Structures are given as C-alpha cells and as structure tokens.
Amino acid sequence: MLTLGTLLLGLTFVACAVGQTKIAFTSVPAIAVAGESYNITWGGGDGSPVTVTLREGDPDDLKTVTTLADGVTDEFFLWDVSESLAAASDYALQITQGQDDINYSGLFSSTGGSSTPRNSSTSATTTTAAVVAGNSTSSATDVGTYASAGTGTALPRNTTFR
Known part of the structure; x- marks a missing residue:
C-alpha cells in the first residue's frame, strides 16, 4: 500500500516532468x-x-525569411501567408521561447506565390499527420511523437536543424 508521502513524491515528479x-x-x-x-x-x-520565425533552405543551414509572430502568449497564431512567398519545398518554422528553448517544425512546401519556384518538388503528403481538407493543415496526432515534415517524411517532434 502506498503511503501519503510516497504518493505526494510521485505526483511531484510528474509535475516537474x-x-x-x-x-x-x-x-x-x-x-x-x-x-x-x-x-x-x-x-x-x-x-x-x-x-x-519562417526559415528556409538546407536543414543543416536554415536561413531566416521573416519573423511571423513575436511576443505571443497564446499557444497559437493565425499565419496569413504572403502572396510574395516563393514556391519551394524547403521551408520550416522555428519557435523560440526565452533564450534556450528553440524548436523547429519539419520541412514543408509553399505554392501559389508570385515568385518562380526555386525547387521543382512542391507536392507534399503526410504519413504521420492528418490533413484537414480545405486548409491543407497537418496536425500531429500525438504531440509527443511526430511533427509533419510536409514531404511525407516523419521527423521526431524535437528535431533540431543546425
């Protein structure tokens, strides 16, 4: 039988995690x-x-395109994709909280921009995420497992590109 002290200690560890x-x-x-x-x-x-931040390029050397949102305190924001965003298949989002907590989405594609495509491969499928019809939005079904790479490649959620 668990004692009250053991139960509280266990709950403390869960809360810290x-x-x-x-x-x-x-x-x-x-x-x-x-x-x-x-x-x-x-x-x-x-x-x-x-x-x-919107980033682009080789996952080992992502370049900053623009800051999409700054100082957001909610766990979401609405991204209005610019008409001038070049069509390509090598975009990623970076999220930064404080100075030490940085993470990235998987790579995704863009289409319909006024610029000529930089990369001929702009089609995308997702294998570990659901695609919502009419909005082309993928949602990771298990927050702790995978994020959409936008190209059919499953990437661990905490993938860090350098």
Whole structure:
C-alpha cells in the first residue's frame, strides 16, 4: 500500500516532468498556399511569450525569411501567408521561447506565390499527420511523437536543424 508521502513524491515528479516539456509545434501546414491563412499551434514550454520565425533552405543551414509572430502568449497564431512567398519545398518554422528553448517544425512546401519556384518538388503528403481538407493543415496526432515534415517524411517532434 502506498503511503501519503510516497504518493505526494510521485505526483511531484510528474509535475516537474510536465513543467519541463520542451516547446514544440502541434499543427503546421503541409503545404502553405500563398494568400491562405493557417492556424499554427504549439504545446509545452513554460508559458512565457514565444517568437515564430519562417526559415528556409538546407536543414543543416536554415536561413531566416521573416519573423511571423513575436511576443505571443497564446499557444497559437493565425499565419496569413504572403502572396510574395516563393514556391519551394524547403521551408520550416522555428519557435523560440526565452533564450534556450528553440524548436523547429519539419520541412514543408509553399505554392501559389508570385515568385518562380526555386525547387521543382512542391507536392507534399503526410504519413504521420492528418490533413484537414480545405486548409491543407497537418496536425500531429500525438504531440509527443511526430511533427509533419510536409514531404511525407516523419521527423521526431524535437528535431533540431543546425
């Protein structure tokens, strides 16, 4: 039989583990269509404001395109994709909370922008996430397992690109 002290100690460990969950995206677009809007969501972290940045390029050398949201205290924001966003298949979102908690989405594609595609591969499917019809938004079904890579590749949720 568990004593009250053992039970409280166990609950304390669970609370500490939950409080130390790394921030991660829970919903990102599989394909971002220029002129459309997407609800970007995340979970984990410590509840302090976050910054969401659009990045592009080689996963080992992502370049910053623009800051999409800064100082967000909710666990979501509405991304209105610019008509001028170039069509490509090498975009990722970065989420930053504080100075030490940084995480990335998987790579995703963009289409419909006014610029010429930089990469001929713009089709995308998701294997570990559901695609919501009419919004092309993928949602990780298990927050702690996978985020959509937008290209049919499953990436662990806490993938860090350098």
